[in-house]
Amino acid sequence: MAHHVDYLVLGLGGMGSSALYHLAKRGLNVLGIEQFGVAHDRGSSHGETRIIRKAYFEHPNYIPLLQRAYELWHDLEQLSGRTLFNRCGLMVAGPPDGAVIRGVHLAEELYGVAVESISAVDAVERFPGFRIPDGFEVTYEPEAGFLHVEKCVQTHLEQAQELGASVCLNEQIREVNINHESIEIKTDQQRVTASSLIVTTGAWSSRCLSELELPLEVVRKVLFWNPVREPVYNLDAGRGSFFFDMPAGEFYGFPSLDGAVVKLAEHTGGEAVGDPTHVDRSLHDTDVPRVSRFVEAVMPGLSPQPVRHAVCMYTRTPDGHFIVDRHPVNQRVVYGAGFSGHGFKFASVIGEILADLAVTGATSLPIEFLSAQRFSN
Numbered sequence: 001m002a003h004h005v006d007y008l009v010l011g012l013g014g015m016g017s018s019a020l021y022h023l024a025k026r027g028l029n030v031l032g033i034e035q036f037g038v039a040h041d042r043g044s045s046h047g048e049t050r051i052i053r054k055a056y057f058e059h060p061n062y063i064p065l066l067q068r069a070y071e072l073w074h075d076l077e078q079l080s081g082r083t084l085f086n087r088c089g090l091m092v093a094g095p096p097d098g099a100v101i102r103g104v105h106l107a108e109e110l111y112g113v114a115v116e117s118i119s120a121v122d123a124v125e126r127f128p129g130f131r132i133p134d135g136f137e138v139t140y141e142p143e144a145g146f147l148h149v150e151k152c153v154q155t156h157l158e159q160a161q162e163l164g165a166s167v168c169l170n171e172q173i174r175e176v177n178i179n180h181e182s183i184e185i186k187t188d189q190q191r192v193t194a195s196s197l198i199v200t201t202g203a204w205s206s207r208c209l210s211e212l213e214l215p216l217e218v219v220r221k222v223l224f225w226n227p228v229r230e231p232v233y234n235l236d237a238g239r240g241s242f243f244f245d246m247p248a249g250e251f252y253g254f255p256s257l258d259g260a261v262v263k264l265a266e267h268t269g270g271e272a273v274g275d276p277t278h279v280d281r282s283l284h285d286t287d288v289p290r291v292s293r294f295v296e297a298v299m300p301g302l303s304p305q306p307v308r309h310a311v312c313m314y315t316r317t318p319d320g321h322f323i324v325d326r327h328p329v330n331q332r333v334v335y336g337a338g339f340s341g342h343g344f345k346f347a348s349v350i351g352e353i354l355a356d357l358a359v360t361g362a363t364s365l366p367i368e369f370l371s372a373q374r375f376s377n
């Protein structure tokens, strides 16, 4: 016998934990199912920190969503009494005619996002520990910073449960059957039918929604923690996050949280992953050199050899933009996928949007640009 719930959320990582919370907040009968534990390290939402910023060089269409995301992260902090967001600021450096710096200025022009332009001479004083490549422009966004990624997931889940949501952990969804009139899922433990379904299965989305043939590519990404040689990157000394648009690729990182190591990574590149469940988490010889070369060129106060690493996955779409949509066969099924390595800062608002779509079929937030339709034109 299947048991029935009104709302079912599949996958409780960054997006699913937030969707569960937003449904529970509306007093709805909701169940969430997750194949691993709370804030686990086998998907895309782990590794201490995630950058959050509003000068969104990827596309200005994201800025209204970010304005709401900021409000919702703030609300969650108030509700839980926890610090989730550290507004330490973000330095961005790159060629003035590159997509990144041009995109930062576009956000400033179109939405009035507060951004300071910093001369190369001033940058040396403002950001000790960084060597700015010749000809680069530097900007600083004071309202940007980072989110404590695992704490965000955990807090959304805890708050959802306090509001009455049910959660099943360590339970893998084996089958998802969606037709015009019904929704049913199977795990090894249970069969559940639902009136409405939200699918937020991250790197596993192509499997859970195979019938949609979503154009998703999962890539393996490595995060590094490198030892500090000079104490010039410390959060408690007012240092912020950073993003460099280098000729070799895009590199980013965070202030040192403990004074001993700095976390950093390359945003570009990554190898395709066949099976997300069995992604190789060991360190390959080829993983380190690109980030080491970036450290040698730009961060003289850091050792180029990492002392720790973590493996995470990006789920990329062909245009790098998210997919947030309703299932064409059953409009009571909604999904968010393909967050393309820049989705976490939006988790608060994507959860709200998915809940809106599941409950009322519509949202007041401008998400047309994220529709899956764009791939069928």
Ligand SMILES: Cc1cc2nc3c(=O)[nH]c(=O)nc-3n(C[C@H](O)[C@H](O)[C@H](O)COP(=O)(O)OP(=O)(O)OC[C@H]3O[C@@H](n4cnc5c(N)ncnc54)[C@H](O)[C@@H]3O)c2cc1C
Pocket (backbone or CB within 6 Å): 010, 011, 012, 013, 014, 015, 016, 033, 034, 035, 036, 042, 043, 044, 045, 046, 047, 049, 050, 051, 052, 171, 172, 173, 174, 200, 201, 202, 203, 204, 208, 221, 222, 223, 265, 312, 313, 314, 336, 337, 339, 340, 341, 342, 343, 344, 345, 346
């Ligand atoms: C290295 C790295 C750095 C990043 N940096 C940033 C950044 O600085 N700023 C930013 O905004 N974003 C960043 N991102 C992107 C961001 O973290 C992701 O876009 C976001 O976490 C994706 O969330 P998700 O909910 O889609 O996936 P996940 O958090 O992985 O959640 C999917 C969940 O579904 C579960 N699941 C899947 N299949 C099943 C099944 N069959 N049964 C049960 N459960 C299932 C999984 O176990 C998982 O918990 C980064 C990502 C990585 C990997």
